[in-house]
Every structure is written in structure tokens, then in C-alpha cells.
Amino acid sequence: MALGKGEGRLRCAGPLLASLLLIASNSYGVTQDTSPALLDRPPRVLILYPYDERIAATTSAGEALRSRLLEATDGKIDLFSEFLDLSRFPEADHVARMGRYLAQKYAPRRPDVIVALGKESASFISTNRSAIAPDAKIVAAGFGNSTAENIDLPDDVVGAFTTFDILKTAEMARKLQPNARHLYIIGGSSEFDRGWLATARADLDEFSKSYETTYLEDLTIEEFIERASDVPSDSIILALTVFKDRAGRNFIPREAIRQIAATASAPVYGPYQTYIDHGVVGGNTVTFDSLGRTVGNLVVDVIAGRPVSDIQAPQTNIVDARQLRRWGLAERNLPADTIQMYKERSLWEEHWLAVTGAFGVVLMQAGVIALLLLERRRRHDAESRSRLHLLEAVHLNQSATAGALSSSIAHELNQPLSAIRNNAEAASELLRNGSPDLELIQQILLDIQEDDQRAGDIIGRMRGLLKKRSEIDWQEFDLNDVTSNAIHIIHGEAERRGITLDTNRPTTELPVRADKVHVQQVVLNLATNAMDAMTDADSARRILTFATGLEKEKAELSVADTGNGIPEERLSSIFEPFYTTKQAGTGLGLSIARAIVETYGGTISADNQPEGGAIFRVVLPLARRGEQG
Secondary structure, eight states, rough: OOEEEEEEEEEHSOHHHHHEEEEOOOOOOOOOOOOOOOOOSSSSSEEEOOOOOOOOOHHHHHHHHHHHHHHTTTTOEEEEEOOOTTTTTTOOHHHHHHHHHHHHHSSSSSSSSEEEEHHHHHHOOOOOHHOOOOTTTEEEEEHHHHHHHHOOOTOOEEEEEEEOHHHHHHHHHHOOTTTTEEEEEEEEESOOOHHHHHHHHHHTGGGGGGEEEEEEOOHHHHHHHHHHSSSSSEEEEOOOSBBBBBBOOOOOHHHHHHHHHOSSSSOOOOSOOTTTEEEEEEEEOOOOOHHHHHHHHHHHHHHOOOOOOOOOOEEEEEHHHHHHHTTTOOOOGTTTTTTTTTOOOOHHHHHHHHHHHHHHHHHHHHHHHHHHHHHHHHHHHHHHHHHHHHHHHHHHHHHHHHHHHHHHHHHHHHHHHHHHHHHHHHHHHHHSSOOOOOHHHHHHHHHHHHHHEEEEEHHHHHHHHHHSSOOOOOOEEHHOOOOOOHHHHHHHHHHHHTEEEEEESSSOEEEEEOOHHEEEEEHHHHHHHHHHTTTOOGGGGGGGEEEEEEEEEEEEEEEOOOOOOOOOOGGTTHHHOOOOOOSSSSSOOHHHHHHHHHHHHOOOEEEOOOOSSEEEEEEEEEETTTOOO
8 A cells, every 4th residue: 555655754764763752652552352364363463673682672563562472362363573784784685585485484385464664674674575474465564654755665564654853852852941042953874874874964953053063973982982071061962873983893773872971061962762771861852662553553453454554653852761860950931741751759759648548547557556555554543552462461461470379479478588688687696796707697698699689580581571661672682591590480490390391401502582581471371271270180290391402493382281181172272362271261362473473583382292182383584683673
């Protein structure tokens, strides 16, 4: 079909590298359920790339084309690709050899459609069509209408044509740099590079009159880099293509432009999407993905036998937001609908859903924290009240213990007091003698002092039992010493009841951290219960044994008796409040003992001994130096 000669003015007609910057073409109205209606086998499509696979423009467009064809045909299609490498090998002999090679290669499987990406591919297939696939439909893409006329494509070729307008890129640069005074245009030494430069001269003729304009052309890559790095800061640099430099070295244009832009002293612009992310600010261009999908739509319609016609791929302005920041170019000066790549979105724009969720979670957490703090305060108040009640219960228990031991303590206290009286009377009698024995009197006085100390100790222990306090007095002490003090308190009562006290004290200290008086009360409670349990025992068998030691790196105290033991069914309830087997008991002694031990991180347990009698064990954690209460 006709290619619409005279319909488009050439801005830059060239190989697919130059043209493959297509922004998405308008969807060409292809239905998703298209199927090859005219064939009894999957259609064969051959994609001709003009260069090698390193050229990102053709490769990206080709991949988008392949994806569209696979999507539209549900994978029921045979796709073939050939890279002609006509940039590095443009010689006629190579082109002829490639034509003969592809004709032989595809003789068994003639393509139904051939897609020619770029001017070189279109020219190649026009020359070799009869040998490779005489009946194939040709779809050309990646160059302008005028180029199609110049290479004299057959009338039945349908095209997705592109028009690259360097003037639009220059106008974008002028809006971003309104104070610029210099204009530089960069182009290489290949045939295509020179053609681009000629087109740019014509299109920028009027535009360049507002600037001091310089064309940097036919230079080596080193000279391009040096000249660009030395331009005035109020310059606009337009980079076309550098397929080849003056030294004859071949380049992928985006790599050449990357080297130039890296050290340029002014912003660089270019008309190709491939230049984005390679140092240029941006330009007016087309995208590869849209070109590939547009061509794919044409191919699908060709396969289906639907009528098709030439189409134009739309252009758009694309910029690299990072380069705008690098050069301090104002975003507000960009043309309307400009696409900004690599733009850093705000936290809200990037993660609004996550931010909203996080804010909700924070509010929820704040509410939970407030409730927890309130609960913690309530708990702290409850613990304070519980501790106060424990202290009161302990004091009452101490008073009860003192009352129970009062007769024994009075008897014990009466002994040193009687001794003091007797010694005082003896000393008085000696002093009436004309020549008193002073040494004997001295000994009597020493005995009086010792008895007084003994009486004082007894009174001191009683005061400790009766002292009431409003808070715990945290101390670090040896469990052995507390046990010994408790034994001193009860030994008078034990003698009165005919009970033998047996102690097993280790040589090592057992440091614990607690209230010393409370721990002493635990020992007294266990001891008085044990003595009560031996009331009916044979007087010869009434033995109360105290033992302390280390158990699994903890301090342990055991109190064992030789009574009748504890009924097995009552072992689990013995520490419950108000549980007692005594007629006159309150049932609070063991319950208070457990409360005290657990307050200081310990445990208490009861069991029966195989030989008879019960044994109570108290385990407390060893004190760690420097620990605060």
C-alpha cells in the first residue's frame, strides 16, 4: 500500500537507534482474541534488527514487539530474530552475503510477516525480499515518512513511522535555561551522524540565531569530551548521535554521549530515550515500549487479514529528574505533560497506603500503651497494697510467735537475771569482809557482765520479733546466720518440750538478698510447726533438724522433724491460707511463710521423710553483688 509520500517532513530520518525512542503509540485497536485466520498453522514472524544486540533501542523495541505478539496470539506464533549488524558492516558484499544466507536459512520455513526495524533493515528486506520470503507481508518501523520515500519502499509495505524533531528538544532546553547564551550541537562522523547534523542545521536555523552557535562535529571522542568540558556555563548542548568518531572508532551512541556528558560544564540534551540515565537532562522523543507494541498491533492485524494503514508514533518530552537537580533547573519550566524519570517522590506519594496504615498502627499502639501504663499504675498500687498487707500479716505472725514463745523466753531471760542477782549478792558479802578477795570479786563482775549481755541478746531478739515496719528492709546476709539466730530464739522452748535441736551448717557462706527479719520469721514458723508436730512423739525421738546448703546454685534451708508426718492428701493444701490441723491454730503460719519466700524470688515445699516425720525446704536465689532492691 502507499506510504503517504509527502505526508511528513523529515526531522531526523535514520536507523532504528535514531528512531527507537518512540513514546507509546496510540493503541491500534487490536482485539485480544486475534488468531491467524488465514493459516492452518501458527504464523511465522521474522524480526530484522539493523544492528547488533548491544543497541538498547532496537533490542527494547523488539522485546516489546515480541511480548505484544505472544500476548495477542496466546503464544501460538513462531517468532524469529536476525541482527544484521549493518552499522559495523555496511559494505555491499556483506549485505549480499547476508541476503543469500537468510534466503537459504528460511527456505524451509518462509516467514508470513517480516518486521523491519530501522531504515537499514527496511532497505535490506526490500532488496532481498524475493529471495528470503517473496509472499511475506512487510511491516517497517523506526524511521520517518520522508525516509521511506527516499529508500523507495514497495507500495505494499505498511509502516509505523516516527518523526524526530530536534527543534522540540531545543525548545525544551530554552525553557529550562532561559538565560543561556551559547548553543553547541554534537554529531559524529558516520554517514548517519552526518545526515543528522544536516537535518539539525536546517531545523535549528531560526532557533540558533538567538545564540552563539557552534557545531562540534568530526572529532575524536577525546576531543568531544574536552570541548564539552570547556563550554561556558550558560550553554545548551544538544547531542545527536556518535556512531563513529573521526578516528574511525565505532560507538554505541548512548555510551559515547555518556562519556561526553560526564564532564560537560553545561547541561546536555538529546532526542533519544536511550540517553536518559546516561547523563543527559532529557529531550523530545518516543519510547521503545510503545513503538514495539504499536508495531505488534500492526502485525496482528496483518496476520488476521484486517485492513491496515501507516501510522505515526507520538512524541513526548522526557527528562531525568536527577539531572534537573544536578544543574539546578526548575521543574516548573518544563513543558506540560513532561515525563520525569527517576523522580524522588515524597514519602506520602511513595507509600501513602503504608504511611496511613503505620499512622493507624501508631495510634493503636499509643492507645494500647496508655492502657498498659494505666494498668501498670493500677498493678503497682495493688502490689504496694499487697506488700503492706504482707508486712502487716508478718507483724501479726511475729507477735503471735513471740506470744507462743513468751513463757520459754521469760524462763530463758530469768536465768541470766537470777545469775546477776546471785553474783551481786556474793560480791556484796565479800565486800563486807575486812580484807575482801579482789580477784574473786573481779571474776564475779565479769560473770555479771556476761549474764547482762545474754539477757540483752534475749531482749534484742524479742524486740526484733515485735518490731513493726511499713516497708521491706532489703539486706544482703548469710542464710546460715539467720538460721542460727532463729535457733537461739527457740532453743528455750525446745528444751521445755524435750526436743533436741540438731544443726548442719556448711563451711561456705550462703548470701541472699531479702529482709532478714522476714526470713527469720519463716524459720521460726517452720520450727514451731515442727515442734507442735512432735507433741505425741516418743520423748527420745523428738529431734528437730536444721540444714543449710547449696542446691543448683541456690541457697537452701531445710527443717525436718520426727513427728507423724503430713497426710499425703493434705500435702497440696498445706500452704493455703487458714488451712490447719491444730485445734487452736489460725492456719496462717505456713501461708505467710510461702508469701514471704515468694516475695524474695524463692520457693517453699513440704514432703514426708521415708523414716517418718516431715521436711520443709526453702530455696532462695543467691545474692548478686551490686544488686539493688
